Amino acid sequence: MSQTGITPVTIVGAGPVGLMLANLLCVYDIPVVLIERNLDTVKAPRAVSIDDESLRSLQVAGLADRTRGICAMDYGSVYLGPDRRPFASVSPSTAEYGHPRRSAFAQPELEALLADSLRRYPHLTARFGHEVLALEQDDNGVVLDVAGPDGKRYQHRSRYVAACDGGRSPIRHMLDISMKGYTYEEKWLIIDLKGTRDNFRQTRVYCDPRRPGINLPGPNGTRRFEFMLLQGETDEEVTAAEFVGKLLRDHGPDDGIEIVRKQVYTFHARMVTEWKKGSVFLLGDAAHLTPPFAGQGLNSGLRDASNLAWKLAAVVRGQITPSVLDSYGQERAEHAWQLIEMAIKLGRIMMPDTMTKARLIQAGFRALRLAPPVNDYITQMRYKPKPRFSQGFIVPDGGKLRTTQVGRMLAQPNIETENRSTRRLDTILGTGFALIAFSQDPATAFEGLPELPFEDRLDLQRVCITPRYYNVFPAAPNAATVRDMNGDFERNCPGARDRWLLVRPDRYVMASIPRHSPQDTVQALSRLLQA
Structure with missing residues (x-):
């Protein structure tokens, strides 16, 4: 088994989080090796929502304008009752961090953009078709046992390793790190369309116990539908052409549009008990699994990359001692779990299990219109937890968490x-x-x-x-x-x-x-x- 020289940072997994981390480290001028077991980036639609914090991180990487070019910028949501009449809307108009609070994108296009941007950096080595089989740690870092596309194995030594290898994360299992939380009993059918006849550019949320669902516009005239499976329905039944066609007819004019993907998913609300073990860090789905109801799964992963990248760079350059790396989990765990909890709460609104609950939810939201400050809290999406830390690599000033600037993301005017x-x-x-x-x-x-x-x-x-x-x-x-x-x-x-x-x-x-x-x-x- 051959052995390569030591690398400052190795990233395992070339999904959006791994690619984002690689771009940021390259901007900070840190040599990186990127290992991905697949031969290319993803081609099927997955994540579809990107927020202002993520666009700001892409701005640091010099990619915000290119990313905006592949997004449908600045959209909100309309919540519909069983009668299909709107009872609430979320349409944020503020841009505190310099970008719209919510936009739509296609993950394959974002991954392709991030991968292409890495070609600018001579200190980036990308190894697609390589798979990490095992790892060991010592005082000098991490030794990875890797198999190349030809099946030949070699050892790769790295000072630090960032595991961005997905929800099933082989590296998380190699480290014997568990996750806490739970898995939703309900399954959901996701249908991605190549086009749409519907020019409404807000998300429609169907809060209907008879069939909860979401209708999301995408960039370049695409559209996604998500429907909850009802008790007794099977994966085979709901993905049949006749069944899918009826769902589309019942929710708009898009029956007959080419379907790019239809797949049944089970959602999770889980987070790791350890974000770092030795010199190995977990990021993205390897660290947390977020229900999709708030569109924050990928965004939380991009926050992981933004938080860890500069710390690794500062340590590798000798600007800061390695103790700063312990703050990664301290800072990310609190905010990531707050967003998981937000998604859970939104899921309860989207998935009322009885008609009585659906009517009570509608009545409650309509009553909020009588209280403008509270209504503004909803429409401007201020219920989303602020990006801020109560502990970590900061110097507290004694102020209250709600008012202090310390630990808070700076506004970008x-x-x-x-x-x-x-x-x-x-x-x-x-x-x-x-x-x-x-x-x-x-x-x-x-x-x-x-x-x-x-x-x-x-x-x-x-x-x-x-x-x-x-x-x-x-x-x-x-x-x-x-x-x-x-x-x-x-x-x-x-x-x-x-x-x-x-x-x-x-x-x-x-x-x-x-x-x-x-x-x-x-x-x-x-x-x-x-x-």
Whole structure:
């Protein structure tokens, strides 16, 4: 058995999560080997919904504009009762993180785009048709036993391994890591159509105990239907042409459209008990299985990649000690499970098991219209758990979880640069750490800030943001200076004038340094970064 040289990071699994992680690591200039047992990326439709956080991660990877080109951007949902009359709608209009809160895409197109983008990087080695058969760990990292397309086995050594190998995850089983949660008793039939005669671009949710279902528009004039199987129905029965045709006739004008895929699924609400073992990390479906009712399964996986990529890069480059890697599971577990719980709650609304429950749900939502703030909470999709951490690689400032900026994803407003061009904030922040000052006087924006002993090591980018009604001159010394064009930064970051925000590469606020007494926070940051 031959043996290859050591690789800083090896990714097992070239689905969307593995490909996303590879792109981010390549942006951070880390050599990567990508191992995938299949000969190519997927061709069949799978995930269909992408959110603002995922598009922001793709923006960091330099792929947001290309991704938007394959998406149907910015759509919502209409909830219909058994009488097919709408009783609630979700149509978010805000873009706090710089992108629409919900858009449609086709997974094969996204995977092809992500795979194609890797061709830009000479420090990326892709091995399709290779399968990991076993692994061992020692003080120097991980040794993978791999079989190539010709069946010949070789050993591949890597400092770190990211397992993005799906819900059945062979690597998770090799590590003997269990999952907690449960599996839904109900099965669902998924039907993907090549086209559609229906030009309605919102998702229809049929909250009907006689046959719960979902009707989702896709990009390029495609459409997906999802229907719950009723008691006693078999997989063979519901996938028969006559049965599928009747379902389509009952739910729109698309009977007779070419069917790309029809498949019966069982859904899960499960999460691993350990996200990391030694030098091996679990991501995506290998770490968590999310019911589809909120469209967050793939998005949670992309969050995993965004969270882990910069940490691995910082450790490999020697910027931060390996202890930062322990925060991966701390940070991701809490948010991933919150989204699983949200999907479970939405499933209860979508799948009332009696007509009485269906009518009560409708009555409840219609009553919300009498309370505009509560109704706005629903229509603007504010029930979705905010991306924020209560623990992890952060320096808490003592504020309440709902109000503190620490551990929260930073808002991404449109900004105006010194040459009057308009951009999103992240294009100025770059791909590393950033220190943000919000000040009407750029020349004094960083006055009073103590020396940061970690600034050079982190290659910290200083950015001064001026309020909406102030120009960007005089420029802040040794910093980029931009203007908050629409006041979105100030609106989403209350109190920003009184502090400096240290932002991580994944756009989460690591620390809030108070201007009136910055020394304690700076010292806490120094300890954390040197631990």
